Amino acid sequence: MHITELMELIKTRRSVRAYRPEPVSRETLQQLVEAAVWAPTGGSAQPWAFGIVDDPDMIANIATFSPGLFGGPPVILAMCVDESRAFKTPDGAGKDVLARMDVALAAQNLMLAAHAMGLGTCMVRSFNIPAVAALLELPPHIRIETLITLGVPAQPSGGGKRRPVEEVIFYNEWEGK
């Protein structure tokens, strides 16, 4: 892939909040998770687990406890930290910070791969964590970090504004900004 294609993919991804009802195949979902697991991960800990919810009743129940989840997606992904695989650090950063960063990187891989397939996604943190964990019957060492809705977008997404690169960059020292 040429850099211009990659930049186009990155810059045209949008958070989708309206989906068509078409299902997403398990094969496609498997491919997306493969993209996720190739994300960078500190010390190769790979402290993650990815729940795929494609049962309509389960989706409805999770959506009910997720005020920030919109659009009737046919799939919800539960992006989880597996605390049993996270590094044990004295300050707890292994599971609280590093594992969370790993899952976030995996999420971005997955969302870009989905976009390349013509699928839409939206990362959702506005959900009731204990309630959704109970619905998924998660054991105590599996902690949900974020949900990702997935499906065929109902309409093309517009918009997308970002602060200019010149405004957010600094070289070597902050003082030179």
Add this chain to the structure above:
Amino acid sequence: MNREALEYLVFLSASADNLAKEPAMYGQLRLIDATARAIELFRAQGVVQDAALDGIAADIRENMFHLMDDRDAFNAMLARVNVSFARILKSAGKG
């Protein structure tokens, strides 16, 4: 149990719990979303069916995500919604 009504109640209680950990501006989003959901619930349950209320719900649905990218458009929607409610309230009289 009435599933749609239950979902609405859960939306409210989950929002109340979550908002303590979320950006303050999401409070506005949840409240106006709850307004649209209530209108849709009333219609689905046959409690109230009113074209003006449907128009308000449609306006909310179309513009509520501008909270993230266009605050002026979001605020304008809030103002329109409340003006519309004022007209409906006035025409409804004292009930």
